[in-house]
Amino acid sequence: MPVPTLPRENSTATVATPSGYAIEFENVSIAFDEKVVLAGVSFQLRHGETKALFGVAGSGKSILLKLAIGLLRPDSGRIFVLGEEVTQMPEQELFELRRRVGIVFQESALFDSLKVYENVGFRLMEEGVPAQEIERRVREVLRFVELERTYDMRPSELSGGMRRRVAIARAIITEPEVLLYDSPTGGLDPVTSNTIVELIMKQRDVYKTSALLVTHRLQDAFTMATHQFDQATNQMVALPEGQNCEVPMSFLILREGKVIFDGDAHQLATSRDEYIREYIS
Amino acid sequence: MALELELTSPIEVAKDFALAVQEYTLLSAQSLANFFRPPVYMGDMLYQADLIGVGSLPIVILTGLSVGALLALNAASTLQRFGSVTLIGQLVSIGMVTELGPLITGLMVAGRNASGMASELGSMIVTEQIDAMRALGTDPTKKLITPRVGATVFMLFFLTIIADLLGLIGGYAVAHLLFGVDTNQFWTSVWQILVFRDVFTGLVKPTLFGFIIATVGCYYGISTRGGTQGVGRSTTQAVVAASVLILIVDFFVTKLIFAIFGYR
Numbered sequence: 001m002p003v004p005t006l007p008r009e010n011s012t013a014t015v016a017t018p019s020g021y022a023i024e025f026e027n028v029s030i031a032f033d034e035k036v037v038l039a040g041v042s043f044q045l046r047h048g049e050t051k052a053l054f055g056v057a058g059s060g061k062s063i064l065l066k067l068a069i070g071l072l073r074p075d076s077g078r079i080f081v082l083g084e085e086v087t088q089m090p091e092q093e094l095f096e097l098r099r100r101v102g103i104v105f106q107e108s109a110l111f112d113s114l115k116v117y118e119n120v121g122f123r124l125m126e127e128g129v130p131a132q133e134i135e136r137r138v139r140e141v142l143r144f145v146e147l148e149r150t151y152d153m154r155p156s157e158l159s160g161g162m163r164r165r166v167a168i169a170r171a172i173i174t175e176p177e178v179l180l181y182d183s184p185t186g187g188l189d190p191v192t193s194n195t196i197v198e199l200i201m202k203q204r205d206v207y208k209t210s211a212l213l214v215t216h217r218l219q220d221a222f223t224m225a226t227h228q229f230d231q232a233t234n235q236m237v238a239l240p241e242g243q244n245c246e247v248p249m250s251f252l253i254l255r256e257g258k259v260i261f262d263g264d265a266h267q268l269a270t271s272r273d274e275y276i277r278e279y280i281s
Numbered sequence: 282m283a284l285e286l287e288l289t290s291p292i293e294v295a296k297d298f299a300l301a302v303q304e305y306t307l308l309s310a311q312s313l314a315n316f317f318r319p320p321v322y323m324g325d326m327l328y329q330a331d332l333i334g335v336g337s338l339p340i341v342i343l344t345g346l347s348v349g350a351l352l353a354l355n356a357a358s359t360l361q362r363f364g365s366v367t368l369i370g371q372l373v374s375i376g377m378v379t380e381l382g383p384l385i386t387g388l389m390v391a392g393r394n395a396s397g398m399a400s401e402l403g404s405m406i407v408t409e410q411i412d413a414m415r416a417l418g419t420d421p422t423k424k425l426i427t428p429r430v431g432a433t434v435f436m437l438f439f440l441t442i443i444a445d446l447l448g449l450i451g452g453y454a455v456a457h458l459l460f461g462v463d464t465n466q467f468w469t470s471v472w473q474i475l476v477f478r479d480v481f482t483g484l485v486k487p488t489l490f491g492f493i494i495a496t497v498g499c500y501y502g503i504s505t506r507g508g509t510q511g512v513g514r515s516t517t518q519a520v521v522a523a524s525v526l527i528l529i530v531d532f533f534v535t536k537l538i539f540a541i542f543g544y545r
Contacts, residue, residue, distance in 0.1 A: 066412070095418045105413055122419075
């Protein structure tokens with residue numbers, strides 16, 4: 001399903017940062033009640049790249065996203081986001097940094113007491129943007145996710161897929177440099193999932209946004225690795241055979257709190273690791 | 282399925298309690314400090330004031346009237362034996378303004394609003410709305426807690442004054458209609474018995490109780506764990522803790538004011 005284009009003045013995704021990466025994890029560990037969730041996780045997310053995170057339930061994927069945005073603090077290790085170390089950053093400074101990062105939560109986490117336009121425009125309202133400007137941008141971003149008709153609705157009136165798309169709209173309204181998606185297609189029907197994958201792909205290919213994508217659906221990540229968003233036709237198109245490496249897409253697999261794979265689609269498909277082969281089969 | 286009971290060591294319980302006290306103290310201090318750190322959410326505060334103040338008005342009117350009437354009824358039965366039924370006004374006045382007005386209003390508002398705050402914030406925690414708010418660059422203590430604290434303190438102050446007045450009206454109704462106390466005599470004795478200390482006590486208490494209700498309700502809400510069951514648990518705990526804390530603080534504030542101003 002083709003998705004409309006979100007007009008932007010310019011892309012902000014290629015800002016150079018001291019660490020050289022959009023996100024960098026250095027030997028990060030975290031445990032809850034003595035249960036180790038992440039143990040020495042290290043990886044880098046390049047600018048403009050989308051990295052799909054896989055792992056069985058409870059492997060720490062969502063925790064990893066929350067660590068990246070500073071909602072949780074690691075027990076050890078260092079995390080850099082857009083060149084700034086978030087590990088020791090005070091909460092007040094984190095609020096500033098989070099304005100440059102968008103996140104889509106697993107269950108959307110829309111504010112159920114607010115209407116859709118208030119949810120989507122929340123950050124702009126907090127920044128004191130004039131009401132007319134907020135309305136214009138909210139309508140624009142809702143059009144982008146094809147939900148302009150829900151402008152005045154409450155989250156409880158929306159379906160699961162619609163809520164997920166509103167959450168994406170809320171995350172991208174300020175044109176963040178990094179996007180974090182927590183199972184954005186989880187529990188959705190194939191058509192809605194495809195629409196969401198297309199939206200994520202568009203963020204990657206048109207706006208060059210760096211992203212971490214937590215997903216259980218291998219097919220979504222492989223679709224993103226084998227397709228590219230075509231601005232001319234305004235929909236995703238399959239890449240010719242052998243050109244998969246041209247899209248900035250990589251894969252990371254977590255197992256028992258450790259990274260067991262970090263590479264591109266080709267490396268994943270040709271991996272000889274038994275666990276990985278079983279996982280992707 | 283067999284029910285498994287887990288024994289917890291007293292040291293762990295003490296540690297958890299100390300941690301809870303520490304977190305509650307920090308949250309309370311932060312909620313106050315936020316009044317001096319922009320942005321201050323006046324719109325949210327007004328909304329909460331309407332919800333807490335206007336919403337609690339019917340229950341405060343009802344309890345104020347009832348307590349005043351009951352106080353007069355019980356006092357009259359004793360005073361009648363000594364032929365001093367005309368002193369009802371003084372008893373109702375002192376009782377309502379210094380003690381029962383603030384206490385009953387505090388407990389009523391705690392039951393209604395501490396539970397409401399705990400369940401609302403608890404639901405936001407379990408549905409990740411608080412995390413979403415933080416992720417969107419907004420401090421939840423500023424946006425959610427400080428407006429509730431400000432609104433509760435402000436509104437409980439005026440609700441208590443209303444409860445005091447209605448308690449006196451209830452007392453007057455009983456004294457006049459059932460015991461034939463003269464209207465002028467009743468209201469004169471109500472007015473004359475009150476001294477600065479009584480009014481001061483009656484107005485300091487709701488300020489403290491409002492702070493306790495809001496901070497305890499918000500603390501239990503924000504520290505909710507364990508899904509919808511956790512929300513229910515937080516709601517109950519918030520009401521119990523707020524009520525107990527109000528009773529304890531009431532005792533010590535009364536004692537402190539007596540120590541400062543002296544006994545009658």
